[in-house]
Every structure is written in structure tokens, then in C-alpha cells.
Amino acid sequence: HRHVMTFNWRQPWDLSGKNDILCHVEPYTLYNIEYSCGPDQEVCAVMDFGRRAGLPDDKNQAIPIGDGGRQAKNLHEYASMVADQYRKKAAHYQHDVLLMPHGDDFRYIMDHEFQSNYVNMKKLMDHINSRKELNIQMRFGTVGEYFDEVHKSIAKYGQPDKSLTGDFFTYTDRDDEYWSGYYTSRPFDKRMIRYLLEVLKTAEMLTSFAVYRAEQQGYPYKNVQAVLKNLQDARRTHGLVQHHDAITGTSAHPTVVDFENRITAAITQLQGVISRDIESLLLKETANTNINIAPIHFQSKPTDPLEKRTVAVSESGTQVIFTNSYTQKRKDYVSLIVNSPTIKVFDQHDKEVLGVQINPCWYNQKTIAKGMFEAIFPVEIQAMSFAIFVLKRSKNSSPHYSGVKVINGKVISPLPDIFKPEEANPTQEGFTVNTRQLDVTFSKKGLLKSVCRKGKNEKLCTDIKVGWHWYKGVNSNAYCFGTDGTKTRLFVEDVMVRVVSGLYSTTVIINHALLQHTTTIYNTNDIHGKYVYIENVATLLLAEDRDKELFMELQTSVQNPNMQYYTDSNSFQLISRQTRKNYPMPANIFPVTSMAVLEDPETRLMVHVAQPLGVGSFRSGSLEFLIDRVPTSSGKGLEEPVTDNKPTVSKFIIQVESFNKEEPLTKDHRLRLAHPSMESFLINDFLQHPLLPFVASRKYETKELSFLKSDFPCNLVIANLKTFISEQQNSLGTGLTLHQREPSCRVSSANPPCSSAVSRLKLYDIFTDLTVKNAQRMSLTYLHEKEALTPNSEVNINSMELESFKIQWS
Numbered sequence: 001h002r003h004v005m006t007f008n009w010r011q012p013w014d015l016s017g018k019n020d021i022l023c024h025v026e027p028y029t030l031y032n033i034e035y036s037c038g039p040d041q042e043v044c045a046v047m048d049f050g051r052r053a054g055l056p057d058d059k060n061q062a063i064p065i066g067d068g069g070r071q072a073k074n075l076h077e078y079a080s081m082v083a084d085q086y087r088k089k090a091a092h093y094q095h096d097v098l099l100m101p102h103g104d105d106f107r108y109i110m111d112h113e114f115q116s117n118y119v120n121m122k123k124l125m126d127h128i129n130s131r132k133e134l135n136i137q138m139r140f141g142t143v144g145e146y147f148d149e150v151h152k153s154i155a156k157y158g159q160p161d162k163s164l165t166g167d168f169f170t171y172t173d174r175d176d177e178y179w180s181g182y183y184t185s186r187p188f189d190k191r192m193i194r195y196l197l198e199v200l201k202t203a204e205m206l207t208s209f210a211v212y213r214a215e216q217q218g219y220p221y222k223n224v225q226a227v228l229k230n231l232q233d234a235r236r237t238h239g240l241v242q243h244h245d246a247i248t249g250t251s252a253h254p255t256v257v258d259f260e261n262r263i264t265a266a267i268t269q270l271q272g273v274i275s276r277d278i279e280s281l282l283l284k285e286t287a288n289t290n291i292n293i294a295p296i297h298f299q300s301k302p303t304d305p306l307e308k309r310t311v312a313v314s315e316s317g318t319q320v321i322f323t324n325s326y327t328q329k330r331k332d333y334v335s336l337i338v339n340s341p342t343i344k345v346f347d348q349h350d351k352e353v354l355g356v357q358i359n360p361c362w363y364n365q366k367t368i369a370k371g372m373f374e375a376i377f378p379v380e381i382q383a384m385s386f387a388i389f390v391l392k393r394s395k396n397s398s399p400h401y402s403g404v405k406v407i408n409g410k411v412i413s414p415l416p417d418i419f420k421p422e423e424a425n426p427t428q429e430g431f432t433v434n435t436r437q438l439d440v441t442f443s444k445k446g447l448l449k450s451v452c453r454k455g456k457n458e459k460l461c462t463d464i465k466v467g468w469h470w471y472k473g474v475n476s477n478a479y480c481f482g483t484d485g486t487k488t489r490l491f492v493e494d495v496m497v498r499v500v501s502g503l504y505s506t507t508v509i510i511n512h513a514l515l516q517h518t519t520t521i522y523n524t525n526d527i528h529g530k531y532v533y534i535e536n537v538a539t540l541l542l543a544e545d546r547d548k549e550l551f552m553e554l555q556t557s558v559q560n561p562n563m564q565y566y567t568d569s570n571s572f573q574l575i576s577r578q579t580r581k582n583y584p585m586p587a588n589i590f591p592v593t594s595m596a597v598l599e600d601p602e603t604r605l606m607v608h609v610a611q612p613l614g615v616g617s618f619r620s621g622s623l624e625f626l627i628d629r630v631p632t633s634s635g636k637g638l639e640e641p642v643t644d645n646k647p648t649v650s651k652f653i654i655q656v657e658s659f660n661k662e663e664p665l666t667k668d669h670r671l672r673l674a675h676p677s678m679e680s681f682l683i684n685d686f687l688q689h690p691l692l693p694f695v696a697s698r699k700y701e702t703k704e705l706s707f708l709k710s711d712f713p714c715n716l717v718i719a720n721l722k723t724f725i726s727e728q729q730n731s732l733g734t735g736l737t738l739h740q741r742e743p744s745c746r747v748s749s750a751n752p753p754c755s756s757a758v759s760r761l762k763l764y765d766i767f768t769d770l771t772v773k774n775a776q777r778m779s780l781t782y783l784h785e786k787e788a789l790t791p792n793s794e795v796n797i798n799s800m801e802l803e804s805f806k807i808q809w810s
């Protein structure tokens with residue numbers, strides 16, 4: 001649009017425009033020299049002096065333009081052509097200031113290229129500036145100086161830019177070639193990068209406390225420089241894989257291999273950092289260089305998904321450590337693989353956990369494994385802490401063995417047959433799992449059909465029919481999703497359904513050649529009993545799977561008006577989406593990184609995700625998630641197909657809520673604003689910031705360490721806590737970033753699990769057994785100091801704001 005190529009980018013929640021960001025868009029196809037001066041590429045390309053001839057020394061000498069015999073008679077005629085291009089480009093902007101980027105990827109690598117561009121551009125500038133009839137003044141400058149000049153122009157002429165809201169997805173550069181495939185491409189790597197972030201957050205927390213407790217209490221942290229180096233290396237790896245060809249899954253295969261090696265190495269480094277941090281905090285000066293703590297989750301090699309280590313439970317007791325990196329007390333139901341079904345579990349206060357659910361482990365979908373069992377039990381961990389539980393093998397234990405029902409099949413159970421699988425024939429109406437808070441109905445094929453929430457006086461039911469299908473990819477590449485609409489449904493025939501029901505949870509498992517689909521419901525009175533958990537393992541591994549675009553669909557009874565729904569924007573806010581029927585299917589797929597929302601005036605359906613994916617809504621009440629893909633076309637910068645698929649885990653939580661008040665719906669989806677409820681935030685936290693389990697090979701006397709004096713309110717979270725590290729691997733203080741979340745007022749919880757009071761903190765007084773020397777409010781990235789805080793300074797952060805602080809310890 002004319003005059004909107006500079007604009008103020010406004011966030012949906014910022015009604016006043018206080019946080020508007022002035023943005024600039026280049027109007028032509030690319031940002032390289034050939035496209036940057038105007039619409040005539042041949043005229044612009046002459047200025048690529050690093051790859052083409054420079055301007056002649058003789059101002060009257062002709063200058064060739066393009067390869068077709070076109071030329072400018074002399075320097076002045078060429079300068080006039082360039083000035084004409086500038087005016088055509090300037091027609092897209094309302095200011096009298098123009099930016100002309102002069103470069104491209106991988107340019108100015110050699111000195112001669114820079115010198116050639118500088119000398120020749122200076123010659124062209126000097127000529128244009130000397131000719132008053134051209135009415136243009138040119139100079140070299142930075143992007144920052146360009147925006148300074150724009151602000152001066154706005155002040156001079158009183159013409160502020162228009163404000164736009166949204167995030168500009170989904171992008172296309174040509175015809176119907178929409179860049180929606182990369183939202184899902186290489187989902188294995190996307191999931192592992194998310195897990196790297198989960199481990200990094202815990203390592204940052206524990207290292208901050210381990211290093212400075214050692215300093216303040218006067219004992220050595222053994223090998224601290226090696227720990228800080230590993231943390232720094234892993235932090236840099238996490239930054240590296242945010243690259244626009246890494247997290248997107250759009251790199252060439254050799255580069256992908258390098259990324260995957262780095263991700264696995266970083267995860268291993270961080271798990272070692274966490275182990276050393278815990279040991280230093282527990283043993284202080286008696287800690288040695290041996291690592292006595294091992295992660296329960298590990299990768300055998302970079303192309304394998306995470307596995308669970310089997311915990312060898314002894315009669316004398318095996319210690320398992322759970323870390324909670326979050327700012328609220330966490331109650332969760334943990335799952336461990338153990339070598340005995342007869343175990344007792346004791347918490348960090350040496351109290352026996354009454355009730356351990358024992359599930360079978362599976363050798364394959366038709367055979368129960370021998371000598372391995374899944375133990376599920378509740379844990380409660382304080383905010384920003386770790387706790388040690390003890391597992392003991394005991395003949396006097398009273399294990400709660402889960403029941404196993406097999407529909408439309410048969411499984412082999414080893415002796416002694418403690419699970420006694422029961423065979424059942426499928427019924428047309430399927431089956432229902434009844435828990436304390438939900439009645440969840442499944443089809444006879446083991447796919448979710450509906451969720452009913454049990455209230456005091458009524459039962460509120462919502463249809464949520466899970467289905468699987470794949471589209472045939474046509475001209476699909478790593479970047480773009482394309483299809484001719486050919487759709488093949490999965491689970492058309494009856495399949496074997498395994499139902500494992502126990503004290504705390506019921507799990508329904510089904511298999512297909514392309515995936516394993518597992519649904520879990522918790523039979524509890526707490527927040528876990530309010531949702532349905534789904535875990536998939538996609539296996540598009542064969543040659544015949546090429547050009548398949550695999551989708552999981554939720555078809556619900558939620559009547560979202562005008563095909564409107566929401567997805568999160570980088571887990572920060574919800575953005576309104578609307579399916580545009582006059583656009584092709586690939587244009588209506590949007591990125592989701594943590595949650596997608598369907599709602600009507602009465603009901604809200606939240607789908608929480610633990611990895612970035614693409615999602616679309618192609619009929620009312622429906623969400624379709626692009627789970628995995630094998631695109632075989634090339635283009636957009638990657639001249640090869642993507643066929644290096646691996647078994648890939650994807651995790652979802654489905655949550656249904658009721659609105660406590662109606663809100664008039666506007667037809668303009670861009671004006672609609674939504675926030676997650678407080679319960680939705682907390683449920684999402686379980687996916688994004690899970691408890692991390694470790695197993696110890698020795699005994700520790702201290703069973704719990706917490707680093708916060710009290711829980712934060714639900715809506716205030718620590719977005720980042722990091723130790724500043726010098727190049728010499730010395731600690732230089734701690735960076736703290738706080739985020740004030742904005743919960744919805746339209747959804748309320750009868751029994752909120754934590755407070756959502758207005759947050760006023762004194763940074764000098766929030767940590768346990770650590771003394772703050774001084775604290776400063778910083779810019780978001782910790783580079784610039786804004787103000788020094790005193791011990792009595794209260795930190796009050798407005799909703800949706802992020803603020804950073806630097807802490808120096810005594």
C-alpha cells in the first residue's frame with residue numbers, strides 16, 4: 001500500500017500505542033543491491049561495484065546497463081536514472097527520507113569489495129549532491145541514523161505513520177507459494193531445541209545460586225570455570241539454533257547434522273552443569289570432581305529422541321532428584337522407569353508417598369516388557385528448588401497395579417503376569433473414561449470423541465473428535481507447504497487399542513504405520529484432572545512416505561464465529577487469526593509455538609503445544625496441526641528435498657473452559673483481543689517448564705533446597721535468570737528478567753492454585769540465603785543501566801511488560 005511502508009507496529013493489548021515500534025519495509029522482491037534502489041533492476045545492479053565494473057574515471061564515458069546493449073551516455077545520465085529510481089521508490093513512503101540498503105548476505109568479506117563499493121558510491125553521491133536540479137542529498141549512514149531522520153521528518157511535517165497490528169503471517173514472495181511449511185519442517189529438531197531451552201533454564205537458575213552461595217558461604221565450587229564454560233557454550237548453541245535456517249528446519253542436510261550434534265552436545269553439557277551445581281550445593285566443600293548425579297532423560301545419539309534411563313531401585317534406597325525452575329510451587333505426577341514393581345517412595349520430608357501407580361512398559365505394541373515398569377506418583381516441589389525423593393525396593397509395599405484392557409487385539413504378558421491383560425471386543429459407541437473431574441469418551445478406534453466437565457450441578461460437554469490424515473504435497477519444499485488437496489484419512493479400519501488404567505491416570509494407546517498416538521487423562525482433584533494430554537510419535541521414515549503432509553485434526557462443537565481463532569505469538573501474546581476462504585489452504589496455515597485457541601460466546605478450547613508447528617482451521621470448530629512432513633521439492637534457497645526424518649515426539653494438552661461473562665463479538669477479527677486464563681498459563685507451564693529428573697549414585701543428607709523466600713504471584717514469572725560470564729570463565733553477577741502476564745477476566749477459577757495479586761517485589765529480599773550487594777534496572781538485554789535500586793525499592797511491572805535487572809552479590 002502507498003505510504004504504509006513505514007508504519008507503527010502496535011500490539012493488540014497496547015490500546016494507547018505507548019509501545020509502538022516504528023518499522024520500515026523494503027518494497028521490492030529482495031533486499032540486495034539489484035532490488036534496493038527502485039523497480040528497475042538493471043539500473044540498480046550497476047551499483048553492485050563488488051561484482052561489476054566501477055564507474056569510469058571519465059565522466060563523459062558511457063555506462064553499460066544490463067546485458068541488452070542499454071547504456072547511459074555519461075555519468076550524469078546514469079545519475080539521473082538512479083534519481084528517477086529513488087523517486088519511484090519514495091512514492092511508497094510518506095516521508096522525505098529514503099533508505100537504500102547496499103549489500104547482501106555474505107558480502108564485504110574481502111577488503112577490496114568494500115573499498116570498491118565505497119569509492120564508487122562516493123563518486124555517485126558527490127555527483128548527485130552537486131546537481132541541484134536532482135533535488136536529492138545522499139550520504140552514508142546507519143539504520144539508526146535513518147530512523148532518526150524519519151523522526152525529524154515526522155516532527156517537521158506533522159505526519160505520523162499509520163499503526164498496524166498483527167504479525168504479518170503467512171508470507172508469500174510469489175503467486176500462491178506461501179511460506180507455511182517451515183512452521184513444521186524438521187519437527188524433530190524443533191522439539192529438541194525446545195528441550196534444550198527447558199534444560200538451559202534450569203541450568204541457569206542452579207548455576208546462579210550454586211556459584212554465589214559458594215562465594216558468600218566461603219567454600220570452593222570445584223571446577224567452577226569448567227561449569228561456567230559449559231554453560232556459556234550451551235547458551236551460545238541455543239542462540240545459534242535460533243538462526244532462520246535452524247529452528248525453521250530449512251538448512252541443507254550437512255548443516256542439519258552439525259546443528260543436531262551441537263544440540264545434543266549442549267543438552268549433555270547442561271545436564272552435567274546441573275549435576276555439578278546440585279552436588280556443590282549439597283556437599284559444599286566436600287564435593288569432588290566426580291559426577292554422582294545422572295539425568296534420567298538422555299539421547300543415545302543426535303538422531304534419536306529422548307529416552308528414559310531405568311532407575312535401578314535398591315532395598316537401601318535410590319535417590320531421585322527433581323528440579324523445579326519455575327516461580328511457583330509445583331505439584332506434578334512424575335513417571336519413572338524402574339526395575340521392580342514392588343517399591344516404596346519417600347518424599348523430601350521422609351514421608352512415604354501413599355500410592356504408587358505401576359504401569360507396564362512395552363517391548364512393542366503387542367508385548368509387555370519384562371523387568372521394566374513405569375512408576376507414577378505425585379511430587380510437590382517448592383518454587384525454584386530441587387528436592388530428593390527416595391525409592392526403595394520392598395516386599396512390604398502395596399503397589400497399585402494398573403489394569404490393561406486390549407480392544408481388537410491381544411498382547412503377550414511375561415510371567416509373573418501381574419497386569420493380566422483383559423481382551424475386549426470393540427463396541428460401536430466406543431468407551432468412556434470417568435475421572436473425578438472429567439468424563440472422556442473415545443471411539444472404538446481409541447480416538448478422542450468428547451470431554452465432559454463435571455460441575456456442582458451440571459455436566460458441560462464439548463465434542464472434540466481427534467482425527468488423522470495426510471495431504472499429498474505438491475511443490476512442497478522446506479519453506480512452502482503446497483498440496484493439490486488430495487486427502488487420505490488414517491485409522492479408517494479398526495486397530496488394536498491398549499487402555500492402561502491406574503490410580504492416577506488412564507492412558508489410551510493406538511498405532512499406525514505413520515505414528516503412535518497416546519492420550520492420557522488424570523483421575524485427580526487438582527489442576528491435572530482438568531485436561532487431556534496427548535503425545536504422538538510420528539514415523540514418516542520410508543520412501544513411500546515422501547510428499548506426505550501429516551495432520552492431526554480436532555473437530556469440535558465450539559462454534560467459532562467467522563472462522564476466527566487465536567495462536568500465540570512467540571509465547572508472549574495471542575494473535576487473532578481468520579481463515580480467508582478466497583485464499584488457498586497454505587495461506588491459511590499459521591505458526592503456533594505454545595497455544596492455539598478456539599472459542600464461542602460460552603466455551604473456550606485451549607490446545608497447548610510443547611513444540612512449534614503449523615496450524616489451520618478449515619471448517620468451523622476445527623483445528624488442524626501439521627505434525628510432520630516430507631517435502632521433496634526444492635527452492636526458496638534450499639536446493640534439495642527434506643527426507644532426513646526421524647521418529648518425532650509432539651506433545652499437546654487439551655483444556656476446555658467456560659466463560660463467566662459474555663463479550664460482544666466484533667466482525668473485524670483484528671480488533672479482537674484475548675488472553676489466556678490463569679489456569680491456562682499454569683497448565684502451559686507444565687509443558688514448557690517441566691520438572692527435570694536426575695538419579696543419584698550416592699546418598700545425600702539434605703533433601704531439599706529452595707532459592708525463593710516465597711512463591712511469586714501466578715502472573716509474575718522469571719523469564720530469564722543468567723550468570724554473566726567473562727571470556728575467562730569468571731562470574732560477573734546475575735541477570736534477572738521478569739514478565740508480568742495478563743490473565744483473562746472472562747474465565748475464573750473456583751480454586752486458583754496460586755495468588756494473582758499485584759506484584760511488588762524488593763529484589764534485595766526475594767532470594768533465600770543469598771545477600772544482594774546492589775541491583776540495577778537495565779535495558780531488556782542487560783546492556784544499558786537505567787537506574788540503581790535501593791534495598792527499599794519496589795519493583796512494579798505493568799501487565800504484558802518485560803523488565804531486566806542486574807544483581808551483584810555480596
